[in-house]
Amino acid sequence: MSCxxxxxxxRKIAKFYPVFSKKNNPRKIILIYHSVGNGPWAISEENFKKQIQWLKKNAExxxxxxxxxxxTKKNIIRVALTFDDGYSCLHDIVLPILQAExxxxxxxxxxxxxxxKERKLSRPDLGHYPSESFLTWDEVKTLDTSGWEIGSHGVDHIDLTKYPDDNVQSELVRSKTTIEEKLQKxxxxxxxxxxxxxxxxxxxxxxxxxxxxxxAHHAVLSKNNNHFALPRLNIQNDYTLEDFENIIIGKWDFLGIIQRIKRYI
Known part of the structure; x- marks a missing residue:
């Protein structure tokens, strides 16, 4: 399966994967991003702009x-953008691009x-993206007042399945409390x-x-989704605009099938 x-x-499989949909198929999708800019794992600013412009023309x-x-049922693709971790590029690069659209x-x-007050630097050894810095609280507040939703990713960047119950509960409570105190919501x-x-x-x-x-399951939203295991489609920095379009319209939905198979192997 690794291949x-x-x-x-x-790309090979996408050419033959059956798609019973068109661009206006009523799909509901959550996209995962992390970083936009010049970082080694980041999506380039130019490519991100093209993706957003394509979405504005072909989706909501x-x-x-x-x-x-x-x-409400609409015969259109509806998309929510999500960013994990909280890198400073969201304030410097992503916010202006989204505001323009x-x-x-x-x-x-x-x-x-x-x-x-100062941006902390990322730690790749902890699973962060390399060569990134994080937002400050003032910048988080700017995103909040600009209409972004601020969610929790825990206090630290850890796999909660590998920690004792007390640690898990602490991560969940402390991060939620901090966000609510800082943003007053x-x-x-x-x-x-x-x-x-x-x-x-x-x-x-x-x-x-x-x-x-x-x-991070590769699937579209449905009425049967578990609210505590929402699927999201990951967007990588080596995807072309054609790859991106095919992900949105469903030609890469086979990735979700492969993920399900791998869980039982």
Missing amino acids: VNSIHWK IISLTELLTNT NATATVYINTGWIGE KCAHFAYTFGKYSRKVQRYVAQTGYHYAAA
Whole structure:
């Protein structure tokens, strides 16, 4: 199955994967991004602009909460943009691009890495993207007042499935409390680090008071989705605009099937 993860094989399979949809198929999609800019793992600013411009012409970009709660049926693709970790490029690069297109997004922040006044540098050994810096709280507040939704990614960038219950509960409670104190509003959204979770972790997320938790399964939203394991489509820095378009319209939906098979191998 590892060969299917290569960009070459993804494109090969996409050519033959049946798509019973067109660009205006009523799909509801959550996209995962991390960084936009010049970092080694970041999507380039130019490519990100092209992706957003394509979405504005061929889909509707709405907030994550609206995507999850609006049951009005529309014969159009609806998309919510999400960013994990909370890198400073969201303030410097992504915010102006989205504002120019009258679009919004959700960011899931690691509260332990958000500086009071100065930006903290990323640590690749902890799973961060290399050569990045994190937002400050003033910058998080700017995103908030600009219409972004601010969710939690925990305090630190850790796999909650590998830690004792007390640590898991502490991560969930402390990060939620910090966001709510800083922004003076409820924090309803959580995203699992590395997309990893267990039933126990899901239960703790719900008990802490989050309304939704995002995972990383490659699938579109449906009415049967578990609110504490929301699927998201990952957008990588080596994807062309054609790759991006094919992901949105469904030609790469086979990735979700492969993910399900791998869980049982």
